[in-house]
Each structure stands twice: as structure tokens, then as C-alpha cells.
Amino acid sequence: MLFNDLSKDWMIDPTVVPAQMSPVDPPDVRNCDRLIASIVCFTLGEKLSNHSIETYILDHIELERECSHRTNLCLAWSDDVSLTLCFIVSLIQCGGYSQDDLNQQYINWWMNGFMSPTGVCFTPSIHIKQTIEQMSINLAAECFAVITDENIYTTPPSPPVAALLRISPIAYFYSNHSPSVRIEVITHCVRAMFGQEISIENFVIYIELLVNALNGHAKEKILQSMQIPLDRSHSMSVVLIKLIDILRMDNNDIQQGVQQALAFNKSIEQESKWLNPYDSNQTILATLYLQVSGALYYQIVPSEWFACTYAKETLMALAKWLNYEQKLNEFEEKILL
Structure with a gap:
């Protein structure tokens, strides 16, 4: 299973938007239809919604296109989707979770618009800024082998619902590992992003839901095993409860489920008019539903x-490389055992 590392360089080129990348397939492509469908589907949440885009936003994108000399800038998905794809790239590049590399991919996104259809056209939201700052502080502390009081430097951000999407690639890469391995990675990742005091319970619930869908388990058995804390004061718990309800009531019809998810509109006022208009929680439930149901109903996703x-070709290539690196990682671990 030898391959040339240089063949993956296209994935970390910060000078092009995803639709202009020139993807290549890995040397050994396995059956990964569920994975492909899940990754493609979670980028469609905004496209399937009825967002009303103000004219000034489109003008702003056009101005950025002219100033940066980058063609084909496009309003296609949210910043959280871009960061999720950055995590996928990091897993592929490193053959597993690396806080250092993930932080670097996030910085590439911040500085160059890596994996972003709109480049650096929009101002990142406050919660994303806080996450990247928190990760940098943790890395610096680990580098010098010191224990820091993180509150001296910054207030650790409270994870938004979209954080479930951002850490979801853990399910993609570690779907065939034991739950204990996934919990270890989730714990390290969540604490690095949001501080030591954050509960990982909701993150574990969502990752296990996605893992079971990717592994082809029957939906009824998956839902029967779900135990979500009934804490309706926590937005993440509320969305997870609603997600399970929609999966139960979608009649195994992904289009029907999407419409139900889009009806659950949790609109919030934006922090700034120059934020990505898709970077809100208006469509996060639909995005999470699409990610899970894409794996469950991969054979009936509308053509x-x-x-x-x-950027369909880029997304499909990422899925194939992710599957390839996952299998390679499992093979190497078996040799070590």
C-alpha cells in the first residue's frame, strides 16, 4: 500500500477555492458510498434552504473577487462547513487526529480562505475566533510543558451547536475503532477547542449516531440505543432531540426529513453584517440531518x-482519501498489535 505523499499536495493549496482544485484519487479506492454521500450532503444545507441574500453581500463578494484576483468565488456553504472540511484534510494529511495540524489548517482557512468558496471575503464569527485562539493557547502550553490558567488569557468559548459538525470527521476516520478510542479523541479535541470544563456528552452522542449510520446499522436499532440528556436549557441537547425526532418521522425519505429540519428555524441576529450569511444556526439542524441521513439513505439521495x-469532485476525492487513510491506519495498528 505504497503511495507518493506529493499526490496529496492539491488538498493544501491555499491559493484556490475548492471548486478549482485538481483532485486525484488515492491508489486504492474502496467502497465508500456512505461516506461520500454523508460528506456531500452536509455541504448542501444552505443550498436546500430559502436564504434571502442581500444585494450588498453579493456586491461584497464581487469586490473581493476583483481585489484578490481569485476567480469563481461563490457563496456555497457556511464557515462551519469549511472548518469541517479542514478537519477532514488534517486527518488525511496526518493519518489521524493531530491538534497541531488541525490548528494549522484552521489558520490556513483564517489567513487564506482555505477550503472556503468565498476566500477571506467574510469576517469570521466570534465563536470561531475564540476556538482558534483557545487551540493556539493549548498548543503553546503543551509545547512548553506547562500548566496554564486558560482564563487568564481568554474566556473559553461555549460550544455552539455547529461544533457538532466541526468535530464530526472524528466519526469518519474512527468509525471502525472502539468507542473508547473515539471518546479519547473527542475529549482531546473538544477540550482543546473549548476548554477543560466542557462536557463531551452531547459530542459523544452525535459521533456515535454518525458512526452507526456510516457502519450501515438499521435506523430503528440506532435510534433505540440513543440516550440524550433532556436538558432543554442547552441548545445542543435541544437540537439533538429534534434530530432524533426527525429521523424517526421522516418515513425513510431524506427529502421529507430535510423539509422537517428546515422548518425548525432557530434564526439568530448576526454579530456583523459582514459575516458569512450562511454562518448561523438557521440551517444547522438540516445540515446535521443531512450528514447522518446521507449515510443512512445513501442509495436514495436525489441525483x-x-x-x-x-466542488463535487473535490468533496468526493476527500472522501476517498479519508477512507484510504482510515484503512491504512487500521492496517498499521494491526501490525503493531
Whole structure:
């Protein structure tokens, strides 16, 4: 299973937007239809919604296109989707979770618009800024082998619902590992992003839901095993409860489920008019539903959805490389055992 590391360089080119990348397949492509469908589908949440985009936003994108000399800037998905794809790239590059590399991919996104259809056109939201700052502080502390009081430097951000999406690639890469391995990675990742005091319970619930869908388990058995804390004061718990309800009531019809998810509109006022208009929690439930149901119903995802997918070739190549590196990682671990 030898391959040339240089063949993956296209994934970390910060000078092009995803639709302009020139992806190549890994040397050994396995059956990964569920994975492909899940990754493609979670980028479609905004496209399937009825966002009303102000004219000034489109003008702002056009101005950025002219100033940066980058063609094909496109309003296609949220910043959280871009960061999720950055995590996928990091897992592929490192053959597993690396806080250092993930932080670097996030900085590439921040500085260059890496994995972003709109480049650096929009101002990152406060919770994303806080996450990257928190990760940098943790890395610096680990580098010097010191224990820091993180509150001296910054207030650790409270994770938004979109954080479930951002750490979801853990399910993709570690779907065939033991739950204890996934919990270890989730713990390290969540604490690095949001501080030591954050509960990982909701993150574990969502990752296990996605893992079971990717592994082809029957939906009824998956839902029967779900135990979500009934804490309706926590937005993440509320969304998870609603997600399970929609999966139960979608009649195994992904289009019907999407409409139910989009009806659950949790609109919030934006922090700034120059934020990515898709970077809100208006469509996060639909995005999470699409990620899970894409794996569950991969055989009946409407063909027109794939036809209108932004950067489809890049997304499919990422899925194939992720699957390849996952299998390679499992093979190497078996040798060590």
C-alpha cells in the first residue's frame, strides 16, 4: 500500500477555492458510498434552504473577487462547513487526529480562505475566533510543558451547536475503532477547542449516531440505543432531540426529513453584517440531518442534489482519501498489535 505523499499536495493549496482544485484519487479506492454521500450532503444545507441574500453581500463578494484576483468565488456553504472540511484534510494529511495540524489548517482557512468558496471575503464569527485562539493557547502550553490558567488569557468559548459538525470527521476516520478510542479523541479535541470544563456528552452522542449510520446499522436499532440528556436549557441537547425526532418521522425519505429540519428555524441576529450569511444556526439542524441521513439513505439521495453540489469532485476525492487513510491506519495498528 505504497503511495507518493506529493499526490496529496492539491488538498493544501491555499491559493484556490475548492471548486478549482485538481483532485486525484488515492491508489486504492474502496467502497465508500456512505461516506461520500454523508460528506456531500452536509455541504448542501444552505443550498436546500430559502436564504434571502442581500444585494450588498453579493456586491461584497464581487469586490473581493476583483481585489484578490481569485476567480469563481461563490457563496456555497457556511464557515462551519469549511472548518469541517479542514478537519477532514488534517486527518488525511496526518493519518489521524493531530491538534497541531488541525490548528494549522484552521489558520490556513483564517489567513487564506482555505477550503472556503468565498476566500477571506467574510469576517469570521466570534465563536470561531475564540476556538482558534483557545487551540493556539493549548498548543503553546503543551509545547512548553506547562500548566496554564486558560482564563487568564481568554474566556473559553461555549460550544455552539455547529461544533457538532466541526468535530464530526472524528466519526469518519474512527468509525471502525472502539468507542473508547473515539471518546479519547473527542475529549482531546473538544477540550482543546473549548476548554477543560466542557462536557463531551452531547459530542459523544452525535459521533456515535454518525458512526452507526456510516457502519450501515438499521435506523430503528440506532435510534433505540440513543440516550440524550433532556436538558432543554442547552441548545445542543435541544437540537439533538429534534434530530432524533426527525429521523424517526421522516418515513425513510431524506427529502421529507430535510423539509422537517428546515422548518425548525432557530434564526439568530448576526454579530456583523459582514459575516458569512450562511454562518448561523438557521440551517444547522438540516445540515446535521443531512450528514447522518446521507449515510443512512445513501442509495436514495436525489441525483439532482449531486448534480448541483459545489466542488463535487473535490468533496468526493476527500472522501476517498479519508477512507484510504482510515484503512491504512487500521492496517498499521494491526501490525503493531
